[in-house]
Amino acid sequence: MSRKQLTVSDLEARWAETPPARKWARVGLDTGGIAAGARQVHKALLEAREDAGLSVDIEKAGPLGLAYADPVVVVGDESGPAVVFGAMDPESARELVEGYFQDGRLLEDRVIATRERGRDLDGPPQVSILVKDTGDGKPEDRTAFFQDLFREELTVHGLDGVVGVYRALDMGLYGKGVCVQLLPSRVTYANVTGPDVRRIIEKSLGEGQVLEDLLETAVEPQERIVLRNCGHIDPDDLDAYLQAGGYRGLRRALLDLSPEDVIEEMKTSGLRGRGGAGFPVWMKWRNTRRPEADRKFVICNGDEGDPGAFMDRSILEGDPHAVLEGLLIAAYAIGADKGFFYIRAEYPLAVERIRRAIGQARDAGLLGRDILGSGFSFDADVRLGAGAFVCGEETALIASIEGRRGSPEPRPPYPSEKGLWGRPTAINNVETLAAVSAILDRGGAWYAGIGTEQSRGTKVFAVTGKVRNPQLVEVPMGIPIRTVIEDICGGAGRGARIKGVQTGGPSGGVIPLARLDTPVTYESLQELGSIMGSGGMLVMDETDSMVDVAKFYLGFCVEESCGKCAPCRVGGFQMLKLLEKIHAGKGRPEDLATIREICHCMRTASLCGLGQTAPNPVLSTLQYFEREYLDLVDARGPAAARQARRGRESQSNWERM
Amino acid sequence: MSMQTELGSLLGWVEGMRSRVRKLAREWEDQEGNLIMILHAIQNEFGYVPRGVANELAKEMKIPMARIYEVITFYHYFRLTPPGQHSIQVCMGTACYLKGASDLHDELARRLRLLEMGGGRGGEFQLETVRCIGCCGMAPAVVVDGETHGRLGLDDVEKILKPKRGTP
Numbered sequence: 037m038s039r040k041q042l043t044v045s046d047l048e049a050r051w052a053e054t055p056p057a058r059k060w061a062r063v064g065l066d067t068g069g070i071a072a073g074a075r076q077v078h079k080a081l082l083e084a085r086e087d088a089g090l091s092v093d094i095e096k097a098g099p100l101g102l103a104y105a106d107p108v109v110v111v112g113d114e115s116g117p118a119v120v121f122g123a124m125d126p127e128s129a130r131e132l133v134e135g136y137f138q139d140g141r142l143l144e145d146r147v148i149a150t151r152e153r154g155r156d157l158d159g160p161p162q163v164s165i166l167v168k169d170t171g172d173g174k175p176e177d178r179t180a181f182f183q184d185l186f187r188e189e190l191t192v193h194g195l196d197g198v199v200g201v202y203r204a205l206d207m208g209l210y211g212k213g214v215c216v217q218l219l220p221s222r223v224t225y226a227n228v229t230g231p232d233v234r235r236i237i238e239k240s241l242g243e244g245q246v247l248e249d250l251l252e253t254a255v256e257p258q259e260r261i262v263l264r265n266c267g268h269i270d271p272d273d274l275d276a277y278l279q280a281g282g283y284r285g286l287r288r289a290l291l292d293l294s295p296e297d298v299i300e301e302m303k304t305s306g307l308r309g310r311g312g313a314g315f316p317v318w319m320k321w322r323n324t325r326r327p328e329a330d331r332k333f334v335i336c337n338g339d340e341g342d343p344g345a346f347m348d349r350s351i352l353e354g355d356p357h358a359v360l361e362g363l364l365i366a367a368y369a370i371g372a373d374k375g376f377f378y379i380r381a382e383y384p385l386a387v388e389r390i391r392r393a394i395g396q397a398r399d400a401g402l403l404g405r406d407i408l409g410s411g412f413s414f415d416a417d418v419r420l421g422a423g424a425f426v427c428g429e430e431t432a433l434i435a436s437i438e439g440r441r442g443s444p445e446p447r448p449p450y451p452s453e454k455g456l457w458g459r460p461t462a463i464n465n466v467e468t469l470a471a472v473s474a475i476l477d478r479g480g481a482w483y484a485g486i487g488t489e490q491s492r493g494t495k496v497f498a499v500t501g502k503v504r505n506p507q508l509v510e511v512p513m514g515i516p517i518r519t520v521i522e523d524i525c526g527g528a529g530r531g532a533r534i535k536g537v538q539t540g541g542p543s544g545g546v547i548p549l550a551r552l553d554t555p556v557t558y559e560s561l562q563e564l565g566s567i568m569g570s571g572g573m574l575v576m577d578e579t580d581s582m583v584d585v586a587k588f589y590l591g592f593c594v595e596e597s598c599g600k601c602a603p604c605r606v607g608g609f610q611m612l613k614l615l616e617k618i619h620a621g622k623g624r625p626e627d628l629a630t631i632r633e634i635c636h637c638m639r640t641a642s643l644c645g646l647g648q649t650a651p652n653p654v655l656s657t658l659q660y661f662e663r664e665y666l667d668l669v670d671a672r673g674p675a676a677a678r679q680a681r682r683g684r685e686s687q688s689n690w691e692r693m
Numbered sequence: 694m695s696m697q698t699e700l701g702s703l704l705g706w707v708e709g710m711r712s713r714v715r716k717l718a719r720e721w722e723d724q725e726g727n728l729i730m731i732l733h734a735i736q737n738e739f740g741y742v743p744r745g746v747a748n749e750l751a752k753e754m755k756i757p758m759a760r761i762y763e764v765i766t767f768y769h770y771f772r773l774t775p776p777g778q779h780s781i782q783v784c785m786g787t788a789c790y791l792k793g794a795s796d797l798h799d800e801l802a803r804r805l806r807l808l809e810m811g812g813g814r815g816g817e818f819q820l821e822t823v824r825c826i827g828c829c830g831m832a833p834a835v836v837v838d839g840e841t842h843g844r845l846g847l848d849d850v851e852k853i854l855k856p857k858r859g860t861p
C-alpha cells in the first residue's frame with residue numbers, strides 16, 4: 037500500500053507542529069550501540085514500562101556519537117532538559133523506568149553530564165547533584181568521599197530524600213578536580229573543595245544563588261549541523277525527520293530557487309567536499325551541470341574507506357533522510373534524474389535504513405515524478421560495495437556500480453564530464469550531502485559564518501585509539517586539534533601521555549604532540565604533512581610505536597592496491613618489506629633512504645589517490661619520529677627491537693628540540 | 694542413502710539453484726548496475742558464490758564466465774569457498790589494532806590451528822579480519838557468530854571459543 041503523497045501544505049503543517057508534552061526514553065540503536073547491547077536495553081525498557089504501567093514512549097534513534105558510553109539512552113519529559121545515560125544494561129534500564137519516570141531518581145555512575153551548562157538557578161528547585169572527580173594530578177578518586185560529604189550536608193539541611201547525589205559517568209570536564217552539576221538547572225561547579233560543599237547546599241540549593249567563583253563557564257566546543265538529528269530522531273520514521281524540519285531545504289530548492297541559484301547558494305556557503313580532497317561543492321556541481329547530455333547522475337559515496345572511522349556510517353544510521361535530501365538537492369542542481377548510494381556491504385544497518393528512507397520518500401512523493409509539483413523528477417537506489425578500499429576513488433566507484441572490477445581510470449576526463457555509463461556524474465560524500473540539506477534550509481550565508489575563511493562550516497571526526505572517551509564529534513573548522521582531543525574526548529586518560537594524532541587514515545599523516553594546537557582546517561593539516569581526510573582521528577600514546585602504525589597503514593594500502601600501476605603495486609610492496617625488516621630489528625641505515633625514494637616515486641607516479649597518498653603515514657612518521665626508526669635500525673635482532681618499540685618514553689624529534 | 698536417492702537430491706538441488714538464479718537475474722534485469730548486486734544476493738543465499746551458480750549466472754546474463762570471475766576475485770567480500778560453521782571476525786580497524794588486535798588474532802589462529810586464508814573451508818571455525826565494526830570504545834573487539842565481545846585480552850580467547858566447540 038502506498039501512502040498518501042505529501043503536498044507542500046502537508047509539509048508546512050508538519051514543520052509548524054509542536055510535539056505534545058510527554059515522557060520518552062530513546063535508545064541509540066546504531067551498529068556500535070547494538071554491539072554493546074542496546075537491543076537488550078531497548079527490550080528491557082519496553083518490558084519495564086509494561087510492568088510499571090507507565091505511559092512513556094520508548095523510542096529508537098541512531099547514534100548520539102558517545103561511542104565510549106554505549107549503549108546510550110536519552111530520557112526526557114516536560115519537566116526539564118533531557119538526561120543522557122550511558123553504559124546501560126537491561127538491569128539499569130529497569131531501574132531507570134522505575135526510578136526516573138516514577139520519582140525522578142537518576143542512576144549511579146550512568147549519567148553523562150551535559151556541556152550545555154546552566155548559568156542561573158532561577159528555575160525549579162534542584163533535585164539531583166552529579167559528582168565526579170575529574171582528576172587534578174592526585175592519584176586517588178575522591179568522588180565517593182564527596183558524595184558522602186554532600187549527603188551529610190543534605191541531611192543536616194533536611195534535604196536527604198529530596199535531593200539525590202550520584203556519581204556521574206562523565207562530567208564533560210577533565211583535570212578540573214571534583215566537579216558537580218546540579219539538575220535540572222545544569223549549573224556546574226569545578227574544582228570543588230570540601231568547604232565548598234556546605235556553600236553549595238546552603239547558597240545554591242537553599243537560596244538559589246550561583247557561586248560565581250566555582251561556576252564552570254567553558255562552552256561546548258561542538259556544533260552539530262551534520263549530526264543535527266543523530267540520536268534525536270527515529271531514523272526509520274519520515275515523520276520524525278519532517279517534524280525536525282526535514283525536507284525544508286528541498287522545498288526551498290525546488291520551489292524558490294533555480295538550479296543555478298542552488299549552485300550559487302553552495303558557493304556562498306563555501307562548503308567543500310568532506311570525503312577527503314576538499315573540492316568546492318559548487319564547482320563540482322557547476323562542472324556537472326554544464327555539459328549537454330541525455331542523462332546525468334548523482335552518487336553518494338558511502339564507502340567509508342578509513343579502516344577505523346565511522347562518521348559516514350553514523351550519519352547514514354542516524355539520519356538517512358538528511359543524506360537523501362542532500363542527494364535530491366544535488367540532483368536538482370546538476371539536472372540528474374537518477375542517483376545511487378554506494379555503500380559498503382559491511383554496513384548492513386546503514387543500507388537497511390537508507391533503503392527504508394528511499395521507500396518512504398517514494399511513497400510520500402518526495403522521490404519520483406514531478407516532486408512537490410515542481411516538474412523535477414528523480415529516483416534513487418542503493419548499490420553495494422564489496423570490500424575494496426580503492427572503490428572509494430571516484431572512477432573505481434563508477435566501475436564498480438557498472439559491474440566491473442574497481443580499477444581507477446586516469447582523469448581527465450573527470451566524472452563531471454564522463455562518469456557513470458559515460459554520462460556527467462557528480463559524486464559527493466555522505467557528510468557533504470548531509471550538510472547540503474542543512475545549508476539549503478538555513479542559507480549559505482549562515483553556514484559561511486561558521487569556521488574559517490578557507491575552511492567553512494563544521495567537520496565530523498571519529499576520535500579513537502588511546503583516548504579516554506572515543507567518540508564522534510562535530511566541531512567548527514579552525515578549532516585546535518587539542519580542543520577535540522583534550523576538552524571533548526578527555527585526553528589520553530589518567531597516567532598516560534599522548535604522543536601524536538593520526539588524521540586522514542591511510543592517506544594521512546601523524547601530528548606530533550608539539551603541534552596539537554594546530555587548527556583543523558584543510559590547509560593547516562596539509563602543511564603538517566597530513567590531511568583532513570574524511571575524519572578519522574587516531575590518538576596514540578607513548579607506548580605506541582610510530583613505525584608500527586606506519587607499517588599498519590601501509591600494509592592496508594598494499595593489500596588494497598588494485599595493482600593496475602607499477603609505482604603503487606611494486607613500490608608499496610617493496611616499501612612494506614623494508615618496514616617489516618626494520619620493525620623486526622633487521623634494518624640498515626640505508627633502508628631509510630630507499631624508503632624515502634620509493635615514497636617520492638609513489639607520490640608522483642601513481643595513477644590514483646591510493647598510491648599517491650599511501651606514503652603519507654610513512655613520510656610523516658619519518659619526519660617527526662625519525663628517532664624511532666633509527667632506534668630500530670640500531671637495535672640488534674628482534675628482542676632488542678621489541679625493547680625499542682615497547683614501553684619507551686616519548687622520543688619525538690619535536691620534544692627534544 | 695542409495696546412489697539413486699543421492700543423485701536425485703543432487704539433481705533436485707541443481708534444479709532449485711537454477712531456478713533461483715534465473716529468478717534473481719530476471720529481478721535485476723532492467724536495473725542499472727546489477728552484476729555486483731546479484732552476486733551479493735547469491736552470496737546471501739548460499740553463503741558463498743559456488744562455481745556452478747556462477748556458471749548458471751553467466752548463461753542467464755549472457756556474459757562470459759571469466760567476466761564474472763574477474764569481478765568475484767577482485768572484491769574481498771565475495772567468497773569462492775563455503776564459510777565455516779562458526780564465524781570469528783577479529784576487528785583490525787585502527788583502534789583495535791592499537792589495542793592489540795593482531796596479537797589477539799594470532800592467538801586465535803594459533804588456537805584454531807588454521808590460517809586465515811585457505812583454512813576453514815567448510816570447517817568448524819572461520820577466522821577472518823574485518824575493519825572497524827563501530828565499537829571502538831570496546832576495542833579490541835571480536836565478533837563471534839554475530840555477537841560482539843569487547844575489551845578482550847589474550848586470556849579471553851579460550852572463553853570465547855569454548856562454548857562454540859563441537860556445537861553446530
Ligand SMILES: Cc1cc2nc3c(=O)[nH]c(=O)nc-3n(C[C@H](O)[C@H](O)[C@H](O)COP(=O)(O)O)c2cc1C
Pocket residue numbers: 308309310311312313314315337338339340341342425426427428429430463464465466468469570644645646
Ligand atoms: C583510494 C581512495 C579512497 C577514497 N575513499 C573514499 C571514501 O571512502 N568515501 C568518500 O566519501 N570519499 C572517498 N574518496 C574520495 C572520493 O574519490 C571523492 O573525492 C569524494 O567522494 C568526493 O566527494 P566530496 O567532494 O563530497 O568529498 C577516496 C579517494 C581515494 C583516492
Ligand code: SF4
Pocket residue numbers: 426443444596597598599600601602604605642643644645646647648
Ligand atoms: S595507484 Fe594503486 S590503487 Fe591506484 S590505480 Fe595504481 S595500483 Fe591501483
Ligand code: FES
Pocket residue numbers: 343344784785786787788789790824825826827828829830832833834
Ligand atoms: S576499530 Fe575495531 S571497532 Fe572500531
